Amino acid sequence: MNAPTKIETTLKDWETDQEVRWCPGCGDYAILKAVQRTLPQLGCDPANTVFVSGIGCSSRFPYYIESYGFHTIHGRAPAVATGVKLANPDLDVWLVTGDGDGLSIGGNHMMHVLRRNVNMQIMLFNNEIYGLTKGQYSPTSRIGTSSPSTPAGSIDSPANPCAFALGAGARFVARGFDVSKNLPDVLKAAHAHQGAAFIEIFQNCIVYNKDVFNDFAAPKGADDRQLWLEHGEPMLFAGGAKGLAIDMETLDLKVVDVVDGDWEAAGVLRHNVTNRTIAHMLVELTFGPFPMPLGVIYDDPAPVFEQAVTAENRRLSEGKEPNLAALLAKGQTWTVEA
Amino acid sequence: MATQTTAPRSDLSKQDAIVVRFAGDSGDGMQLTGGQFTLSTALAGNDLATFPDFPAEIRAPQGTLFGVSAFQINFGSREVNTAGDAPDVLVAMNPAALKVNLGALKPGGLVIVDTGEFTKRNLDKAKYAVSPLEDDTLAPFDVLELDISALTIEAVKPFGLGNKDALRCKNMWTLGLALWMFDRPRGPLKDWLNAKFAKKPDIAAANIAALDAGHAYGETAELAGPLRQVHLDPVLSEPGLYRTITGAEAVSLGLVAGARLLRLPMFFGGYPITPASAILHHLARLKEFNVTTFQAEDEIAAICAAIGASYAGSLGVTSSSGPGIALKGEAMGLAIMTELPLVIVNSQRGGPSTGLPTKTEQSDLYQAVYGRNGDAPMPVIAACSPSDAFECAIEACKIAVDYMTPVMLLTDGYIANASEPWKVPDPDAFERAPAQFLEAKNGPDDTLLPFKRDAKGARPWIKPGTPGLMHRIGGIEKQVDTGHIDYAPDNHQAMTDARKNKIGQIAVPDQEVCLGETSGTLAVVGWGSTYGPIHQAVSRARAKGLSVSHIHVRHIWPLPANLGELLDQFDHVLMPEMNTGQFKTVIRDQFLIDATPLTKTSGQPFAIAEMEAAIVKYFDGEAGNEGGEVPVNDGQLPSPVGE
Numbered sequence: 003m004n005a006p007t008k009i010e011t012t013l014k015d016w017e018t019d020q021e022v023r024w025c026p027g028c029g030d031y032a033i034l035k036a037v038q039r040t041l042p043q044l045g046c047d048p049a050n051t052v053f054v055s056g057i058g059c060s061s062r063f064p065y066y067i068e069s070y071g072f073h074t075i076h077g078r079a080p081a082v083a084t085g086v087k088l089a090n091p092d093l094d095v096w097l098v099t100g101d102g103d104g105l106s107i108g109g110n111h112m113m114h115v116l117r118r119n120v121n122m123q124i125m126l127f128n129n130e131i132y133g134l135t136k137g138q139y140s141p142t143s144r145i146g147t148s149s150p151s152t153p154a155g156s157i158d159s160p161a162n163p164c165a166f167a168l169g170a171g172a173r174f175v176a177r178g179f180d181v182s183k184n185l186p187d188v189l190k191a192a193h194a195h196q197g198a199a200f201i202e203i204f205q206n207c208i209v210y211n212k213d214v215f216n217d218f219a220a221p222k223g224a225d226d227r228q229l230w231l232e233h234g235e236p237m238l239f240a241g242g243a244k245g246l247a248i249d250m251e252t253l254d255l256k257v258v259d260v261v262d263g264d265w266e267a268a269g270v271l272r273h274n275v276t277n278r279t280i281a282h283m284l285v286e287l288t289f290g291p292f293p294m295p296l297g298v299i300y301d302d303p304a305p306v307f308e309q310a311v312t313a314e315n316r317r318l319s320e321g322k323e324p325n326l327a328a329l330l331a332k333g334q335t336w337t338v339e340a
Numbered sequence: 341m342a343t344q345t346t347a348p349r350s351d352l353s354k355q356d357a358i359v360v361r362f363a364g365d366s367g368d369g370m371q372l373t374g375g376q377f378t379l380s381t382a383l384a385g386n387d388l389a390t391f392p393d394f395p396a397e398i399r400a401p402q403g404t405l406f407g408v409s410a411f412q413i414n415f416g417s418r419e420v421n422t423a424g425d426a427p428d429v430l431v432a433m434n435p436a437a438l439k440v441n442l443g444a445l446k447p448g449g450l451v452i453v454d455t456g457e458f459t460k461r462n463l464d465k466a467k468y469a470v471s472p473l474e475d476d477t478l479a480p481f482d483v484l485e486l487d488i489s490a491l492t493i494e495a496v497k498p499f500g501l502g503n504k505d506a507l508r509c510k511n512m513w514t515l516g517l518a519l520w521m522f523d524r525p526r527g528p529l530k531d532w533l534n535a536k537f538a539k540k541p542d543i544a545a546a547n548i549a550a551l552d553a554g555h556a557y558g559e560t561a562e563l564a565g566p567l568r569q570v571h572l573d574p575v576l577s578e579p580g581l582y583r584t585i586t587g588a589e590a591v592s593l594g595l596v597a598g599a600r601l602l603r604l605p606m607f608f609g610g611y612p613i614t615p616a617s618a619i620l621h622h623l624a625r626l627k628e629f630n631v632t633t634f635q636a637e638d639e640i641a642a643i644c645a646a647i648g649a650s651y652a653g654s655l656g657v658t659s660s661s662g663p664g665i666a667l668k669g670e671a672m673g674l675a676i677m678t679e680l681p682l683v684i685v686n687s688q689r690g691g692p693s694t695g696l697p698t699k700t701e702q703s704d705l706y707q708a709v710y711g712r713n714g715d716a717p718m719p720v721i722a723a724c725s726p727s728d729a730f731e732c733a734i735e736a737c738k739i740a741v742d743y744m745t746p747v748m749l750l751t752d753g754y755i756a757n758a759s760e761p762w763k764v765p766d767p768d769a770f771e772r773a774p775a776q777f778l779e780a781k782n783g784p785d786d787t788l789l790p791f792k793r794d795a796k797g798a799r800p801w802i803k804p805g806t807p808g809l810m811h812r813i814g815g816i817e818k819q820v821d822t823g824h825i826d827y828a829p830d831n832h833q834a835m836t837d838a839r840k841n842k843i844g845q846i847a848v849p850d851q852e853v854c855l856g857e858t859s860g861t862l863a864v865v866g867w868g869s870t871y872g873p874i875h876q877a878v879s880r881a882r883a884k885g886l887s888v889s890h891i892h893v894r895h896i897w898p899l900p901a902n903l904g905e906l907l908d909q910f911d912h913v914l915m916p917e918m919n920t921g922q923f924k925t926v927i928r929d930q931f932l933i934d935a936t937p938l939t940k941t942s943g944q945p946f947a948i949a950e951m952e953a954a955i956v957k958y959f960d961g962e963a964g965n966e967g968g969e970v971p972v973n974d975g976q977l978p979s980p981v982g983e
């Protein structure tokens with residue numbers, strides 16, 4: 003992101019006069035509030051902020067944020083946002099997409115916006131369902147998801163958004179969920195990151211996929227099932243009684259018990275957001291045997307696409323006069339006398 | 341042995357235009373030979389038109405029929421509008437080139453063959469059981485058999501090149517002979533070779549030696565064989581500075597000029613596809629003109645990024661060919677719905693699907709005019725020649741910004757690749773009208789109305805980053821003026837009408853007649869690259885006293901307001917198109933006129949003779965033989981198989 007001048011705003015300044023049309027109880031409300039609460043804390047300027055989205059319940063988001071907004075077409079928001087950033091790199095762009103929008107029809111564009119590393123925050127609202135089209139299973143739906151198009155349960159293997167993002171070359175990968183109090187911190191870290199920042203936000207579709215994330219998101223026992231990652235801190239959960247360590251036999255992560263708080267003795271890893279290898283292991287963990295890793299999983303900036311394009315345009319223009327008349331008359335010419 | 345007459349059968353010196361085709365293996369450098377011959381022709385002041393025709397394969401196996409690459413040029417001491425029907429002279433660098441191209445050669449024409457390449461192996465590859473030099477295959481023609489390979493090796497001997505490098509100079513030897521034949525100086529070509537091989541002076545010297553040797557051969561051989569030197573006087577063209585230009589160059593330059601006249605940075609999003617890629621390649625080298633080029637992951641991303649750039653205040657441009665344009669359809673709808681400026685260049689090729697990637701066709705007209713979901717009107721402009729594409733591109737940019745709409749510019753494979761002399765325009769001659777952005781709220785009581793329309797029906801252009809003008813746009817139907825989401829029936833009716841009327845009211849110049857009277861027996865109505873053959877055919881028919889006029893339409897949508905009335909002044913309307921009759925449908929629909937189609941879909945441009953034959957039928961007294969399909973004419977230009 004870019005923060006040229008920080009300005010003072012309140013949550014109210016980021017609300018539009020449009021009636022919010024999500025189903026009552028939809029997780030999107032909580033995400034909207036979290037974003038509206040975070041933007042003033044970041045000092046963002048509504049005039050310099052652009053929310054770009056695709057199509058889906060989630061992609062209605064820009065209508066409810068008092069900034070510039072572009073509700074585009076299904077799956078193509080990353081491409082539109084790339085054009086916005088190339089035309090004006092100073093704009094602070096947030097991309098809003100869903101699991102269908104971003105990983106099904108728009109999977110290709112998602113891969114390329116991450117690989118190119120265009121500087122923007124990408125919020126993928128993962129409700130593991132196609133909400134807007136009334137509940138068909140999506141590419142992130144778990145096997146066996148029954149839906150109007152899979153009445154006997156889905157049979158194809160789901161995509162893992164964070165693993166996809168890392169595989170595509172993302173330099174920032176984080177996870178949060180709609181009602182989590184930590185979501186604003188994740189958003190802030192994404193905003194601070196220079197380059198494409200990918201945030202998977204688990205979102206409860208109360209109508210078509212109710213409470214699918216309760217296994218880890220439900221407040222009761224959350225501590226045992228959520229691993230909130232923090233740079234430089236040990237990977238502990240269950241109130242510090244458990245942690246993640248490297249299994250030297252399999253070269254993979256394992257859960258270890260921490261006795262008397264001595265996590266070092268237990269071999270628990272300290273989270274290092276720049277460690278790409280560990281990041282790959284974290285996003286691949288199977289929930290159940292392992293807790294759900296949340297927070298900033300990976301954050302290691304690399305050159306930003308639109309800055310490189312701007313620099314290249316400048317370099318290639320250096321010392322060249324943009325003389326149109328001369329350009330038109332380039333090459334071998336001849337004169338016909340009067 | 342082929343017939344070798346002492347005097348040429350057709351006397352080229354009596355013609356005011358000559359067609360030459362260079363044909364060889366893909367690796368023989370025929371396109372380069374043709375390009376340099378074109379330059380020398382232009383420098384000699386002749387009018388010209390060219391048609392490069394190359395295989396779809398990148399490196400087709402040597403000596404094969406589908407690896408033949410050809411370059412045809414028509415040049416004259418009079419106005420030339422097409423690359424010519426049948427060549428007067430065919431240069432065949434190997435048996436395959438002879439086989440593929442011989443059918444096209446004019447009876448009595450001159451064929452120059454490199455006998456050094458007529459080996460058993462090459463004859464087999466060209467599927468010749470008997471060498472055509474040894475039976476009567478070449479009997480109808482004048483033949484000049486030369487061992488160009490050996491002559492070249494001999495000429496470059498002093499430079500100590502290996503056999504392979506020495507043979508690379510063959511095309512220069514041939515070019516030297518051609519330059520002698522048409523009385524052209526070698527100076528500019530030598531300068532070019534010296535510049536091109538500045539770092540390899542011995543290669544430059546060898547090429548020049550080959551060029552000189554070819555030229556000297558002409559001088560000495562003149563009296564003996566069918567070879568005669570021919571001189572064509574320069575055409576009397578308008579005074580001024582000239583250069584040659586291809587359609588792809590002209591589109592690129594026109595886009596640059598168009599954006600500059602509007603004082604806008606240009607953002608170009610593209611994805612490689614034949615024959616559209618050349619525009620991306622040209623623009624990628626013009627960064628100093630405030631051009632950003634973006635090779636996207638696909639055509640959808642290319643147009644979407646261009647839309648994003650337009651939204652952010654640049655002039656978004658995207659370009660493709662049929663299959664890619666199909667992919668862009670949904671995004672065009674988004675640009676229409678959000679009313680953002682955008683230029684879409686479609687370099688048409690043969691379709692459907694992958695079709696004929698390297699061949700020309702005009703079959704995307706329906707796609708351009710109608711090819712989107714919903715009522716999605718969009719202006720369409722068609723360039724009729726390489727040089728015309730320059731002005732068309734400028735106009736497309738201007739309409740896009742003036743009316744806040746995507747605009748499609750149609751060219752085709754022929755226009756994209758063909759080159760012609762171009763009088764270099766003065767950029768100051770075009771209207772300079774900087775684009776306007778909204779800077780302050782435009783509604784009553786300090787409100788913003790992003791979809792409030794001006795007198796032209798266009799909404800304001802509002803750049804993100806402008807303080808106080810935050811608003812949301814999108815593909816969902818919007819309320820009149822405010823742009824808020826609104827599904828109400830009367831609102832959708834009002835917005836549909838507004839979008840339709842905005843495009844319908846675009847100020848399009850009245851249609852003029854480009855040759856002939858404004859009324860009469862027959863109007864031949866064309867669009868796009870059929871301009872040349874129609875123009876020549878109409879001009880020939882008129883010379884015979886027939887009442888024919890040529891009308892060529894640039895503004896496909898909206899159509900010129902006077903067009904219907906103009907066509908009513910003719911007894912008959914004939915519409916030649918390189919498709920199955922698409923513009924004909926539009927004209928019939930819009931004006932209820934009984935337009936007759938004349939169609940050709942063999943991937944080749946119309947020949948003048950084909951067009952002329954169709955015109956004459958209106959005057960032969962036989963009823964019911966007008967229009968129809970032009971039969972496939974294999975001889976016209978080689979048709980290598982593509983992917």
Ligand SMILES: Cc1ncc(C[n+]2csc(CCOP(=O)(O)OP(=O)(O)O)c2C)c(N)n1
Nearest residue numbers: 057058059060076100101102103132133134
């Ligand atoms: C080209 C196209 N295909 C299909 C649709 C229909 N469609 C709209 S939203 C959607 C899926 C949305 O799912 P997701 O991205 O997960 O968003 P959610 O509604 O769950 O937030 C589909 C298939 C469309 N609008 N455009």
Ligand code: SF4
Nearest residue numbers: 025028059133207208
């Ligand atoms: S369908 Fe699901 S995702 Fe969509 S608004 Fe309703 S609850 Fe939210």
Ligand SMILES: [Mg+2]
Nearest residue numbers: 100101129131
């Ligand atoms: Mg979803």
